[in-house]
Amino acid sequence: MIKFVLMVNRQGQTRLSRYYEPVELSRRAPLEADVVRCCLSRKKDQCSFVEYKDFKLVYRQYAALYIVVGVSDSENELSVFELVHNFVEVLDKYFSRVSELDVSFNRPITAALCLLAPPFYSTTH
Amino acid sequence: MYFYNVNELYRAMSPSVPLQEMIRAIRSARTQCEERGVIQRECAAIRAQFRQADNGGRSHNLAKLLYVHMLGYPAHFGQMECVRMIASPRYSEKRVGYLGAMMLLDEKQDASLLITNSIKNDLSHSNQYVQSLALCTLACMGSAEMCRDLAPEIDRLLRASNSYIKKKAALCAVHIVRKVHDLGGVSCIASSGGTPSDNSIPRVLHGAVVLIIELCERNPETLERFRKTVPDLVQIMKGLVLSGYSPEHDVAGISDPFLQVRILRLLRILGHNNEGASDAMNDLLAQVATNTDSTKTVGNAVLYETVLTVLDIKSESGLRVLAVNILGRFLLNNDRNIRYIAMTSLQKIVGTDHNAVQRHRGTIVDCLKDQDASVKRRALELSLALVSASNVRSMMKELLLFLSSCPAELKAHAASGIFNAAERYAPSQRWHIDTILHVLTTAGGDVRDETVPNLIQLITNASELHCYTVHKLYRALLTDISQQSLVQVACWCIGEYGDLLLRGECQETEAVQVTEDDVLDALETVLQSHMSSPATRGFALTATMKLSTRITDNVDRIRSIVSIYGSCIDVELQQRAVEYNALFKKYDHMRAAVLERMPVIEKNSPGHTNGESTGEAIKDIQPAKVKQGEPLLPPQPANQVCDLLDLLGGSEETLQPCPAVGAPAPGLLINTASTAGGDLLDLLGVLEPAPLAPAPTVPVYEKDGVTLTLSCEKQCDTGLTVTLTASNSTDSDISSFTLQAAVPKSVQLHMKAPSGDSLPARRTAKVTQMVVLNNPNKVNLKMRVRISYTSQGSAFQDTVQIDSFPGLDAAGQ
Numbered sequence: 025m026i027k028f029v030l031m032v033n034r035q036g037q038t039r040l041s042r043y044y045e046p047v048e049l050s051r052r053a054p055l056e057a058d059v060v061r062c063c064l065s066r067k068k069d070q071c072s073f074v075e076y077k078d079f080k081l082v083y084r085q086y087a088a089l090y091i092v093v094g095v096s097d098s099e100n101e102l103s104v105f106e107l108v109h110n111f112v113e114v115l116d117k118y119f120s121r122v123s124e125l126d127v128s129f130n131r132p133i134t135a136a137l138c139l140l141a142p143p144f145y146s147t148t149h
Numbered sequence: 150m151y152f153y154n155v156n157e158l159y160r161a162m163s164p165s166v167p168l169q170e171m172i173r174a175i176r177s178a179r180t181q182c183e184e185r186g187v188i189q190r191e192c193a194a195i196r197a198q199f200r201q202a203d204n205g206g207r208s209h210n211l212a213k214l215l216y217v218h219m220l221g222y223p224a225h226f227g228q229m230e231c232v233r234m235i236a237s238p239r240y241s242e243k244r245v246g247y248l249g250a251m252m253l254l255d256e257k258q259d260a261s262l263l264i265t266n267s268i269k270n271d272l273s274h275s276n277q278y279v280q281s282l283a284l285c286t287l288a289c290m291g292s293a294e295m296c297r298d299l300a301p302e303i304d305r306l307l308r309a310s311n312s313y314i315k316k317k318a319a320l321c322a323v324h325i326v327r328k329v330h331d332l333g334g335v336s337c338i339a340s341s342g343g344t345p346s347d348n349s350i351p352r353v354l355h356g357a358v359v360l361i362i363e364l365c366e367r368n369p370e371t372l373e374r375f376r377k378t379v380p381d382l383v384q385i386m387k388g389l390v391l392s393g394y395s396p397e398h399d400v401a402g403i404s405d406p407f408l409q410v411r412i413l414r415l416l417r418i419l420g421h422n423n424e425g426a427s428d429a430m431n432d433l434l435a436q437v438a439t440n441t442d443s444t445k446t447v448g449n450a451v452l453y454e455t456v457l458t459v460l461d462i463k464s465e466s467g468l469r470v471l472a473v474n475i476l477g478r479f480l481l482n483n484d485r486n487i488r489y490i491a492m493t494s495l496q497k498i499v500g501t502d503h504n505a506v507q508r509h510r511g512t513i514v515d516c517l518k519d520q521d522a523s524v525k526r527r528a529l530e531l532s533l534a535l536v537s538a539s540n541v542r543s544m545m546k547e548l549l550l551f552l553s554s555c556p557a558e559l560k561a562h563a564a565s566g567i568f569n570a571a572e573r574y575a576p577s578q579r580w581h582i583d584t585i586l587h588v589l590t591t592a593g594g595d596v597r598d599e600t601v602p603n604l605i606q607l608i609t610n611a612s613e614l615h616c617y618t619v620h621k622l623y624r625a626l627l628t629d630i631s632q633q634s635l636v637q638v639a640c641w642c643i644g645e646y647g648d649l650l651l652r653g654e655c656q657e658t659e660a661v662q663v664t665e666d667d668v669l670d671a672l673e674t675v676l677q678s679h680m681s682s683p684a685t686r687g688f689a690l691t692a693t694m695k696l697s698t699r700i701t702d703n704v705d706r707i708r709s710i711v712s713i714y715g716s717c718i719d720v721e722l723q724q725r726a727v728e729y730n731a732l733f734k735k736y737d738h739m740r741a742a743v744l745e746r747m748p749v750i751e752k753n754s755p756g757h758t759n760g761e762s763t764g765e766a767i768k769d770i771q772p773a774k775v776k777q778g779e780p781l782l783p784p785q786p787a788n789q790v791c792d793l794l795d796l797l798g799g800s801e802e803t804l805q806p807c808p809a810v811g812a813p814a815p816g817l818l819i820n821t822a823s824t825a826g827g828d829l830l831d832l833l834g835v836l837e838p839a840p841l842a843p844a845p846t847v848p849v850y851e852k853d854g855v856t857l858t859l860s861c862e863k864q865c866d867t868g869l870t871v872t873l874t875a876s877n878s879t880d881s882d883i884s885s886f887t888l889q890a891a892v893p894k895s896v897q898l899h900m901k902a903p904s905g906d907s908l909p910a911r912r913t914a915k916v917t918q919m920v921v922l923n924n925p926n927k928v929n930l931k932m933r934v935r936i937s938y939t940s941q942g943s944a945f946q947d948t949v950q951i952d953s954f955p956g957l958d959a960a961g962q
Contacts (some may be wrong), residue, residue: 040219046255053221070521071485100457101490102450103410110400147727 256292306888317358420462492527533566593632644692854879
């Protein structure tokens with residue numbers, strides 16, 4: 025099941041985050057920093073799946089934005105990989121050529137609402 | 150989904166700073182401090198606005214607060230506002246209120262209980278979007294009590310005719326099932342869950358499938374009920390796979406892959422351990438596997454799920470072969486992600502379908518050299534699982550190469566894996582020692598602590614290789630003294646076999662002329678180096694001391710070294726040095742006897758401390774007598790010393806005078822040792838023909854010189870490990886020796902890899918095969934074994950039925 029979804033830029037700033045399990049605010053920042061460090065240090069042609077502590081990270085890079093999804097071990101990683109792409113395509117269609125600015129500054133609430141959509145929801149279980 | 154231009158509405162409705170402008174202000178803050186200032190001002194303004202009576206801009210303020218929360222700042226003062234907004238009749242306010250509830254409230258907050266009533270009312274609202282808001286929120290942060298209260302409502306909505314509501318209700322139901330564990334809530338939802346599977350709208354179907362998966366995972370009764378739906382699911386899946394292009398649900402050429410993956414997972418759960426259900430889905434799985442387009446990742450995702458399903462249910466063998474072939478294709482794919490998941494899945498089946506995975510060994514070993522850390526890790530684990538007696542040399546070469554270049558976090562794992570593999574499959578002792586030395590030189594810092602005594606024990610056992618070993622270790626010591634384990638072993642060997650080193654000649658490796666001074670220099674370097682740990686220094690000091698009996702000229706130099714350390718700060722070293730000094734001064738007559746060669750150390754003996762114990766007066770006769778006892782015992786996979794213990798009457802006290810198995814007792818035991826040896830001989834003489842109590846072996850087959858014996862060991866109430874040992878007493882070698890076993894239907898059988906497949910003539914070596922049986926229904930245990938082999942060019946085959954197992958009673962329990 026999906027534990028969290030993060031959208032992070034190249035500098036490591038979290039643009040959007042959604043946790044599908046209760047995680048305290050104080051623990052979120054170090055978790056995000058650690059996860060982002062793992063993903064940003066990887067090269068372009070490396071595997072998109074990283075084993076981190078007791079779950080897996082599936083990440084995808086789109087220009088300057090990284091989308092990182094934390095999943096449990098029993099999840100089909102390729103399926104989540106495709107889900108991320110699907111999500112980005114939806115945002116693209118809606119914002120007509122989405123960019124990092126759209127997600128973080130222009131329409132943050134809208135993007136957050138997107139993360140409540142059924143595909144993410146059903147994959148949380 | 151309901152998208153909506155938030156900003157224009159807000160700007161029209163309120164005088165305070167609109168969301169866009171606040172965002173702009175935050176962005177323009179140049180430092181963190183400035184940003185915090187902006188946010189604090191805004192929060193203060195928002196708090197003031199909340200305290201006022203209802204004004205038009207409430208939703209707008211809450212939206213700003215949510216944005217602040219998304220940036221990571223505390224926003225808990227908005228919780229009550231959320232509750233108020235949810236209760237408002239206006240849709241815009243409700244929407245932001247529910248969003249706020251989902252983001253700010255969770256089960257631990259008290260305010261969450263206050264929205265229960267609002268949710269309940271909204272669930273029966275006439276507007277479907279309001280209903281869906283309530284459902285989403287409940288699914289997101291509903292606590293167990295809330296879920297229990299509202300379960301009947303959700304139940305009703307599941308049966309609604311509106312598909313939009315139905316799908317949201319299904320997802321909410323999943324959350325409820327997770328939160329509420331008692332059967333009341335679950336059963337009412339389960340009864341309504343039966344209907345969605347014949348619904349044709351994909352999104353509702355998706356929700357329904359997820360709900361069914363959740364129910365089945367938690368409750369075995371519902372699992373039984375839903376097994377009946379397997380044919381329906383198969384139909385739906387067939388429709389999806391074979392249908393034409395459907396623009397609504399198409400992703401890169403595959404129609405609704407997410408739903409396909411879900412259904413496959415449900416089929417996996419339903420077919421697990423169930424023959425009937427598995428049979429029904431065999432055709433479908435084959436169809437999916439062959440028809441899915443694997444050029445894109447999406448197709449591969451569906452294929453991956455199919456493979457996982459095939460491997461997990463009771464599928465027929467043709468299907469399993471197809472699945473493993475798909476995984477093999479994945480391994481050759483250029484995309485690293487796909488190679489990674491192929492190896493993950495192969496790891497799961499390497500235990501059961503070992504041969505199938507062996508075929509892909511070459512590719513897996515190549516992946517060890519991949520750049521990517523995840524792929525490397527998987528390749529390492531899989532390679533370690535694939536090492537067997539036939540490929541151990543080539544695999545070890547690859548693994549050692551890998552060890553020298555692998556990332557630091559994998560080194561320890563790789564080293565211990567290599568040691569295990571070397572121990573189990575070493576073709577010769579020299580190779581074994583070489584391998585361990587190689588590992589110590591490349592990754593000495595990452596090995597476990599017990600490697601040093603294990604290696605020392607191995608070296609003492611290989612008596613013909615002492616000369617070779619000590620030469621090699623000496624050379625290694627000269628090159629590098631930073632790897633502590635290597636240095637410890639080297640010091641011990643030099644101390645023990647220093648005379649062989651100084652003699653200079655060696656058959657197996659080119660000799661090096663070493664003088665006594667050189668050796669002492671080397672040991673002294675280790676003693677004085679800052680890189681040596683205290684334990685290593687201890688080894689070096691003892692080695693120096695032992696050399697005093699093995700060399701002739703420089704005994705004075707040794708004496709002076711030892712006396713220097715008599716005033717060392719390290720207490721352990723000081724104690725040793727003082728004792729050795731005493732040995733030089735007062736007990737010089739005993740020095741030779743004390744520092745004699747150590748006997749062969751037995752592995753796993755009780756009281757076996759570590760190889761580092763200082764020498765004792767032990768006659769060499771003792772080990773020879775104990776060794777003689779070993780061939781009398783029937784070969785067992787368990788260690789032989791334990792059997793020896795049983796022979797000795799099972800009591801620990803008799804071990805004390807037996808030096809080969811126990812730690813050397815303090816003091817000198819020259820006299821008592823010989824009498825104990827005599828006792829040992831008597832015991833061994835008496836016990837020659839008797840079988841051993843712990844694991845009796847019974848010959849089950851004997852024909853044409855091929856003998857098969859069986860011994861078994863009960864692991865637990867229903868589990869049993871059977872060991873079949875084969876030997877060949879004819880004059881010609883036997884090759885391609887394989888054993889196959891069959892058991893009654895309810896018994897589960899798992900055959901481990903055999904130790905080899907050739908039986909040399911005249912019983913020079915044996916082949917053992919372990920079989921693990923699980924007899925959950927406790928039926929009468931029978932086993933039929935088919936033996937096939939090639940001898941003198943012609944193939945032989947025979948079958949034997951085993952009806953009684955030694956160690957079990959007549960009922961096979």
